[in-house]
Amino acid sequence: GAVVSQHPSWVICKSGTSVKIECRSLDFQATTMFWYRQFPKQSLMLMATSNEGSKATYEQGVEKDKFLINHASLTLSTLTVTSAHPEDSSFYICSAVDGLAGESAYEQYFGPGTRLTVT
Amino acid sequence: SQKIEQNSEALNIQEGKTATLTCNYTNYSPAYLQWYRQDPGRGPVFLLLIRENEKEKRKERLKVTFDTTLKQSLFHITASQPADSATYLCALARPSYGNNRLAFGKGNQVVVIP
Numbered sequence: 001g002a003v004v005s006q007h008p009s010w011v012i013c014k015s016g017t018s019v020k021i022e023c024r025s026l027d028f029q030a031t032t033m034f035w036y037r038q039f040p041k042q043s044l045m046l047m048a049t050s051n052e053g054s055k056a057t058y059e060q061g062v063e064k065d066k067f068l069i070n071h072a073s074l075t076l077s078t079l080t081v082t083s084a085h086p087e088d089s090s091f092y093i094c095s096a097v098d099g100l101a102g103e104s105a106y107e108q109y110f111g112p113g114t115r116l117t118v119t
Numbered sequence: 120s121q122k123i124e125q126n127s128e129a130l131n132i133q134e135g136k137t138a139t140l141t142c143n144y145t146n147y148s149p150a151y152l153q154w155y156r157q158d159p160g161r162g163p164v165f166l167l168l169i170r171e172n173e174k175e176k177r178k179e180r181l182k183v184t185f186d187t188t189l190k191q192s193l194f195h196i197t198a199s200q201p202a203d204s205a206t207y208l209c210a211l212a213r214p215s216y217g218n219n220r221l222a223f224g225k226g227n228q229v230v231v232i233p
Contacts, residue, residue, distance in 0.1 A: 004162075034220070043123070043225040044163070044208070093162045097219070106151060106212065106219055110162030 003027055004096050006111035013084055013118055020080045021114045023094030029074035031099030034108065035067070038091045050077050084118040091115055121146040121222070125209055129228040138196040140227045142209030145190060147222070149211035152185055152192050157206045157226060166207075167194075199231045 003026040013019050023033060032051050036044040048069050050056040056069035068080040077096075081088055095108040124143045132138045142152070151170045155163035169176045169185045169192070176183045182195040196203050206226040213220045 006162075032219075041225070043223040046220055046222070049220060091160075095162070106153070106168055107165045108153075108163075108219075108221060110155075110164065113160065113162050115160075 002098065002107075002109045004030075004094065004109045004111040006094055006114050008114060009112060010115040011117070013116070015085055015118055016083055018080055018082045019084055019116060020078055021092055021094075021116075023077045023079070023096070023111050025075045025096045025098075025109070028096075028098040028109075029100065030077070030096035031074065032097040033071055033077040034095045034097075035069060035077075035079050036093045036095070038093060038113075044093065047079075081116065084116070086118045089116055089118045123147070123209060123211060123222060123224040125207075125224040125227040127225065127227075129230055131230045131232060132199055134199060134201060134231055134233050136199055138199050138203070138229050138231070140194040140207055140209075140229070142192040142194065142224055143190060144209075144211055147190070147211050147213070149213070151212045152183075153210045153212070153221065154181075154183055154192075154194050155208040155210060155223075157208055159206075163208055196229070199229075201231045201233050204229055204231045 005024045007022045035047045038044045047062045048056045048058045050071040052071050058064045071077040093113040095110045122145045153168045154166045157163040167183045169183050180197045184193045206228045208226040209224040210221040
């Protein structure tokens with residue numbers, strides 16, 4: 001149980017275009033989803049927290065107009081990188097929390113990640 | 120500033136021995152601390168959670184300790200196996216806005232030598 005999928009697993013796009021990444025909880029309802037970015041040999045950096053049906057909360061320094069997050073249902077959140085630039089190239093990972101899981105509600109279930117390369 | 124520090128050097132250890140990793144933090148007062156495993160090109164996998172009022176937690180061959188005075192957590196893998204080779208991440212919980220936001224360390228790579 002507690003499987004989170006991401007799509008696509010990798011994507012190459014041209015500078016100036018937009019890319020959408022999907023994050024789905026497959027066997028539970030995710031009351032909260034998180035979006036992270038990870039550069040090589042670096043830690044996961046939290047970008048934003050997404051609650052179903054409400055606006056995402058962005059971390060300091062993350063441009064909300066550049067990284068659009070939509071959490072329209074309890075099983076799907078999307079991250080859209082708008083007007084992508086080469087410096088946006090990174091590994092984007094989502095995680096989900098099963099808010100109804102009691103003690104396990106503190107565990108974050110991570111997706112496999114999406115490798116974005118902007119040329 | 121807030122910091123979460125894990126050893127940047129990989130830990131090479133003989134199969135069967137105990138691997139011990141350290142996570143030190145400054146300027147945090149975490150409600151709990153978690154350890155995750157991450158394999159190359161993959162998302163992290165949850166291993167253990169320990170709360171601020173707990174000293175030690177065990178799960179199979181894994182053991183975690185948490186010293187809020189020293190601001191340190193130790194992560195032990197006993198009877199290590201080659202399959203344990205991975206990067207292990209320490210994460211601190213920063214509860215706010217009703218959500219449990221995590222701040223991660225850079226991770227410490229473990230290589231178990233057969």
